[in-house]
Amino acid sequence: MDGVKPVELQEPLGELARDPKRFAHDLEFPPAAKIRVYDDTLRDGEQMPGVAISPKDKYELARMLSDIGVHIMDVGFPSVSETERETLRLVLEGRKRGELRSDLEVVCMMRSTKGDIDATMRVIDALGHKRDEVTYFIFTSASDLHVKYKLGKTLLHRDGIPESEWLELPVSHYREANLRMMCEAISYARDQGATSIEFGGEDGSRADVDYIGEIHREGLKAGGTRPSTPDTVGCYSPFAVREYIPRIKAAAPDAPLVVHFHNDLGLGAWNTVMALGSGAEVFTTSVNGIGERTGNAPMHQVLIQLRYLFGIEIPQFKYEKLRDLARHLERVSGIPVQPTEPGIGLNVFTHESGIHTAGMLIHPAIYQFMPPADMGAEVEYVYGKHSGALAIEHALRQAGIRPEPELVSTVMTEVKRIREERAERSDFSEFHRRYYEHLNRLGLTADEVVDIAKALAAR
Template structure:
């Protein structure tokens, strides 16, 4: 059975607290969603603002394959705003629960029903497809809910949607609820929120009950605890169910997830299913050994399926086979005695509670193997000017091979200015992207040691780097340059 996907990252997802996308960012996401194979893109709510209408119209002007939709209330002015943006359809949302009708709208059921049908008819008369959506449907009297939907069907709406607005369904209740609606004569959509962490499970149950379309967002972003995660629903349908197919290109899920995280600023917890950084990461020696022999021992799908990559994490649980794999990937030559020494050092650091990064491993291996470091980029000088009513400014002198590079930069703080100056200095060498930055004070007092941990990306290569010093600026620059040098070395060895 074919299941269609309505993605609402640009509407419900943008309602995540703190998220506000520009027109160009919305277009980039919409274009990627179209490439991904999403059937319907809810591009926003046209009535929201002039800027929102510009963004939606920018998307509709691109002639994407996906149907472009605008959220509307049961107000003709909302429909007019959507028409102004040249969308293909509207997601017409009508509150149907007694709570919403009486407490929010302060109207009667008859008034709400009549307004919904009049607005739907107005949209249909103006050539729009209409998805009639019941807000708070799962707390609505079933007889009234069916009446709303049947009235919509009678005037020609194209799709129905029942929303679990506050995420109160369980998988069993979801199956029962959507089973009662799936016998209606038009396609049924499921729209689940994740307040109890059940949005994906409830969505899958609804599909099993007869829903032929689901609403979701990339990474499950959205109001409160978010929406059903597109990647989790799609990969579950593809791997755990035999009777359902979507048009989603599954091998693009990881790249789309990362782009949405970057543009929205809503980054994922590492253990996020399917697309989290640890989704295919292994530290345990037993697990690493099994994965190396046969990946299916501890992975239900391969990371390549979703465009991800496997990695072995170094820590106290690492086994000899996992460490050997990492050393071999880094092109180290070592004896068994040298390997044992590296292994013991990694275990020792793990027992101290430290996660051994790529840079840490490089330093350990260099020490054991007595390899002379030959960093391509070296810091010669660093000076900072910062203070009250003074824009933080950093000046640096780098030696890149035999060439001296002088650069300066300003920033929101001295660390930002220093990293900015370094980035300018290495711009001609490599386009390095700072993915993550984290700092901890690991001792007490004003002279506390500062532990800076960051992740850098060069193309598809990611390196973790760390530096521990009393000064946060020096530690940040040292960690940044350590990671850059390691990335350049790995890149040159490929």
């Protein structure tokens, strides 16, 4: 706090202010050393509309993620594009050279098809790496809506059943065919040299829980090593998590359970924490929460909730680097973070109000329970219409100016006058227009797609 010493508290802080960790109630978390941070930024994060990150920038993100302490990293679908393959190459080579941690687990995504598995393994072979150097995430669907109406025709084709029977066949038929397809894919991947296989069904939060349990049990029997259950559309509530995650975990109690939450209702991080307290050991997350629609469970939110509300600190995780990581992703993705974003936002440790500033100058715990140094930050002050005399005195002292009462009063009056004049002159409409124009221009518009099609057709 700019060299100003706070008042020395005469009583323990824990006696003066109740610790929020006392409200943990009946949640049962795994030992911190067994919790795994699973980053989805390079794959699910990049699926945010308009975001496209180059392999070079993805590798720099991977390097920072390895350094900060994530355990698992999803690098995407190497079978679908050259840039995805280049990202995988950079990550595997970086791990081999020691630029990424040797224990960093690298995950490749694929559908439950031999074609996807073969394509992924061909990429790994071509890069000169062993097939068991990555984890194969073989996914299908779990909800009846997805299984019958998204995958239905695919499942019929596999079994030689005409499409004309698509709508007439019962959901039970599609459930059985879907389970068989996934298990055959897992067994095939095992036969082809995969030793680490994650698996699961999309739209798990809207699926029958007993069917999810069957997917997990049968997937493990087929050779899978780690089941995953996703809240694909972000509709879980913490109450639903507390009810369903224990049941899902009970279906395969000896295997680590991965949970994956989206943030459509603003509950991605809290649902993740509830799931970890209800049986899960591995949680997916993304830097700054980027991802489809409203994004994924934000890494910083999950980690600071675990740390400050439940006393759970991930061993060797560098919390103090979360803000630098956030700033870096802003630069390479073009997606800014809200200034009020917990832990990493510009305003998190910044104060203007005279009442708050006065309290902070007495002791920082008066208005903050998260030490800024924990997040690699410092307390800062902004001066404006809400500033009080103590804040002005503090600024003058730091500049070596004696804060005479008359000077302080005059400066405070002038500060408020200038700020209010600026407010009168301010017009943020142009900034607002440019901000949304920037976001809308990250991706191509439908008109641009049509123009491309016309140009190609005219050749």
